[in-house]
Amino acid sequence: MTNALLDISGLQVTFPGRGLRRRPHQALHGVSLSVSAGETLGLVGESGSGKTTIGRAVLGLVRPSGGRITFDGDDITHVTGARRRALARDIQVVFQDPYSSLNPSLTIGDILGEPLVVQGATRTDAGARIAALLDQVGLPANSVARLPREFSGGQRQRVAIARALAPRPRLIVCDEPVSALDLSTQRRVLDLLVDIQQGTDVAYLFISHDLSVIRHVSHRVAVLHDGDIVESSPAATVTTTPEHPYTRRLLLAAPVADPAAQQRRREERRRLAEQEDMIAT
Template identity: 75%
Template sequence: MTGPLLDVSELRVTYPGRGFRARPHEVLHGVSLSVREGETLGLVGESGSGKTTIGRAVLGLAKPSGGRILFRDQDITHIPAKVRRSMARDIQVVFQDPYTSLNPSLTIGDILSEPLVVQGSSVTDARARVLELLDQVGLPADAAARLPREFSGGQRQRVAIARALAPRPRLIVCDEPVSALDLSTQTRVLDLFIDIQRRTGVAYLFVSHDLAVIRHISHRVTVLYRGAVVETGPADRITASPEHPYTQDLLLAAPVADPARQRERREKRSRLATNKSTETKAS
């Protein structure tokens, strides 16, 4: 492999219009980004910016209408479903809601071992791997015999992470994986992601609307606005001194613990919104 682990070039995704004679709607307008081995690229933007669609396109759940997606130098933009399924070992996903992504009628042990057995592991090897995974995400061994409903939201997300790690993937697409959790649990789960990456070398394409979350976990950040990239660069710079007005607005909208700083941010954001409105009327 000579290039990055994941290389997305000029990606476009178009959805059919709703209703009779409705025009197709393009949600991604030539997006380019890359993820290196062992790196976390944070995708940040407000709802409707197209960040989740990028993850879905990488996973084969959204059909690109243009551009190219390379994984380990292999073009996976339009590969057949059978080939796509064979890539599950290398590309996994953690969804937003840890409960609906887990089969409520299966024990945690069955949830984690089932994909391993399907991919050819023996039952004995799968059970051993399950114990290893539970330890890796900080859950007790007896969790294997319990059902998802017996766990808290943070614990269920740990199970979802363990399931994604089961086949030892090279890349995990994380689609708002902590947005359904409270703040203290968010921090613990984010730290778990970081610890797992340090130990395994897995790469993350991490989708979030929260710039504070992106700052915590990412090496680099790509900012999306209405289906287009407006800014990209090292996480330290993008989350501290962004250049694009939209990213600046996202930064000001992020909550801080200090009430005085929060008030200053709110006032500055209000001034920026007033200036934008005045500029729009003048033009």
């Protein structure tokens, strides 16, 4: 995509094998994708498909074995140290588990203030920014003096989102950010992310195993299967009329209340799995 904020070209990631006789495992086989400012690209696939590895490579948490990652035109494939820390201003992350991603011994005010202090904000400026962040994610102003354990799962994820927004990033990697929440809370957090994007023009690389979640927030969708993109199209196309058997199987994975319909879906998934095997061979 021309003038992409994030551009990934031919990305390969190989993990070393464990034990004396284990062979290295290639998690990504040459993935290419891009994300523009203000856009959400959804990455969807089952566990082990490679979607989280892409996010971790963008964040510098895994080292690519091939390919190139550029952000705003700069090559960040192998940057480390001070350059990687500087990138944190522009690239942030929201993890799956909102509790383990927050320091339980710090108040919400300290959690949100930490990235601002690192950037050199004064106490007054940091306090004003924290108040604005809490309002932006729908939390009361008195949250600053409370600890993460005093909040529900959905509220803790709002804190995590506020922390990611604190340095005013241009891209947020959302790694299964609602999978640990109940369905009603998921919807509220997803709506919040959409509202934030409309107000800030931040881009999301949104990672999930759930196509219904991906449909709610994404402009485009890339489907990952065994380290390769098997389908990439506008979200409305991928989530309603997918072309690849694997994508259709993902759609059928969502449970339904009717036992007879559920049985038909299982049989269709089995047929599609056999079709995938035929394509692979």
